Amino acid sequence: MATIKNVLFNMGVLDDLAMKETSIHRIHPLIKLLTTVVYLTVVVSFGKNEISNLLPFFLYPVLIMVFAEIPVVPILNRMVLVTPFIIGIGILNPFFEVQTVVVFGTSISQGWFTFVSLLLKSALTVAVSLMLIATTGMNQLAAALRMLKVPKIFVLQLLLTYRYISVLIEELSRMVRAYSLRAPGQKGIHPRVWGSFVGQLLLRTYDRGSRVYESMNARGFSGEYHRGNISKLKGKDIAYFLSWSLLFMLARLYDLPLLIEALIFSMGGE
Amino acid sequence: MEHPILEVKELHFSYPDGHEGVKNISFTIEQGESVGVIGSNGAGKSTLLMLLLGIHFPDGGNVFVGDVEVTKKTLPLIRQRLGMVFQDPDDQLFMMTVYDDVAFGPRNYQLDEKEVDSRVIRALDLVGIPHLKDRAPFKLSGGEKRAAAIASVLSMNPDVLIMDEPTAALDPKSRRRLIGLLNSFNHTKIITSHDLDMVWETCSRVIVIKEGEVAADGPTMDILANEELLDSCGLELPLSLQNCPVCSSRKVHEKIKLRGVNG
Incomplete structure (x- = not known):
């Protein structure tokens, strides 16, 4: 019984978070939606063995969490909900992949890489989607979808x-x-x-x-849902979208951790 | 000639299973009247309200709001003029915040956001809950929910307020506040209830429904003090008119009857 009530209470948590007034919450809902779509597309587009390439993508959810004052626990709780499915999909990879790679002197199945890559991708995409709801709210998201002529x-x-x-x-x-x-x-x-x-x-x-x-x-409902007026797109909204998209693209095209490593080594070598 | 604000003519409605919910009901309600619609469970009160609002359509007869007949085509206009407060406020409050819920109606009529805002604030002020505007409706108490549900209808500036059991599940103080609130409105009101004491205090006229028909229609004082009539319709005298449970002193309604006879 208590668990059912808890579910109900927890459902409201994301809605409550969406009511906050932070710099992230004030960004135009359409922009947040589009940025999230770009992010998801880029993350999903990585090959099945990539791990280090994915690491820079943690920056986005972490920054959103900090600036939008979103607590970690409710987001983590919800991410845990989907993990069993992801593990179910990926757990057999290490056994089916015949190729092996040598890591720190031990030879392991390539499947472990695909498995970890899958876990990372799911963690990133789920976290960012949850944060979109927690910073925008369902009503505003719906309005953004309508703007996209859905x-x-x-x-x-x-x-x-x-x-x-x-x-x-x-x-x-x-x-x-x-x-x-x-x-x-x-x-x-x-x-x-x-x-x-x-x-x-x-x-x-x-x-x-x-x-x-x-x-x-x-009360006069006729199939169309009116959210009221949503603030107009501002220059800084567009700048927000463009700069994140640019960063995602860069992180997609170049292996940033490797570049940084190379940079550090070259500086150390001088 | 000026039209009455609501006119019901020989209304008839049967449910798909053949049960006749409303049989040949006619009445008119003038601007500014407060009318209580009472009757036992299953008498047809709720069905009647559904027919007034065009949620159901009658098999025979018509409903006019002002000079507009309730038909599928006129529904948007009708629903702007008739504000319905549902029995269970949870059915009516489904948005994330009280503000959005109260704004739901005006936004559906595509008013500009300034007008929506001023209507929402005014409606919340009227029912005395401006401080709850950013709260989630499902976290409010019963009395607050009721007030929010009423505000969500007032914001549409209806000509007629229709309420289904407005005092159901309210504690005595919330009920008292609601009665004060209802009496402070100048709207034409139609109130269905089993809380006959509330009807006594808020309505000047009462229509009694029995088995889908109008059993009586008249001034509140005459009808609610008529023990025989109420008894035959599955009702009782309002508690305030019954014998004192301690000293069994003389029934108040006898005095009313006498007063009625003497003028």
């Missing part, structure tokens, strides 16, 4: 799904509470009632959803 039906779908998850969880927590009060000593819900439980949940959520929809209609 059809309103998709944007609305996204927004309402995001809102209705909490409706679903609330209904579920009520049902579980009612069940557990009349089923002392049981852990969880008996498989015998799973069917009717899920059916009930669907019907209740459907009812609740239609009431929410009616209340939206009663």
Whole structure:
């Protein structure tokens, strides 16, 4: 029970973070969305064995976290949620890759590199996506998507799904509470009632959803979602986008850690 | 001739399963009236409200808001003029902040953001919760949620306020505040409730619905003091008109009846 309520409470954490007023939060939502898209594209475009090349990309999430005053724990918690899937996808690589490489005198499977590379990429992309929500908020993001001429039906779908998850969880927590009060000593819900439980949940959520929809209609909702005015694009927004994009491109084209290493060595050699 | 603000003519509605929710209901409501719609559970009150708002459409009869008939085409106009406060404020508040929720209606009518802002602030002031504007609705108390839900309707500047069980699940003090709030509005009001004491205090006229039909329609004092009528409609006298539970002193409504007879 407590866990369901916790989920509900935790869901609000990203929304609460999005309400902050920091220099990052004030950047135009469209710019943050585009910067994130460029970032994701560049990170995903790396080959499957690259590791050191990916390291400079930690700069972006770390700086966002610092400047937008985003606490590490809630972001890490959410990243942990997806790790089992990533491990599931990559864990067999070390065993299937026949090629070996020698690292510090030991010969290991090339698969370890692809596995670590995959983990890094997932950590980076998930963290940056979460930070986009935590610094922008779902409403502003939806507005940015509309600016990009994404059809309103998709944007609305996204927004309402995001809102209705909490409706679903609330209904579920009520049902579980009612069940557990009349089923002392049981852990969880008996498989015998799973069917009717899920059916009930669907019907209740459907009812609740239609009431929410009616209340939206009663206030003049006609399929278009109006976020109100969003500040105009400013020069510094565009500068923000261009400078990050440039940095991402540079880090993609050149192996920055190697360059820095070479630079240090050449300075040391003089 | 000036149109009444709301006119319901021989309204009839059956649910898909054949159950008749509303049978041949007619009434008119004039500008500035406060009307309580009462009746036992399942009498058809909520169905009637849904028909007024065009959430359901009748099988027969019509609803006019001013001189505009409620049809699919006129819905945007109708819904701007009728503000509905739902029974469960959680159904009505679904945005991230109270401000956005109160702004939802005006933004749907594409008002410019300055106007939206002034309406939101005014609505929040009216219900006394300007300090909650940046809070998440799901974190508010029951009374605060109710106030926010009312503000989200007031911001649309409706001609008629329609409320479904506005005092449900409120603590006594929140309920008292709400009654004061309702009495402070000059809007035309339609209130459905089982809280007959609240209806007594806020409405000048009462319509009693029984099995989908109008059983009585008249001044609050006549209807809510009529024990026989209320009893036959599955209702009771308002608590404030019942015998004193300690000394069983004379019923207040007898005095009202006498007063009614004497003039």
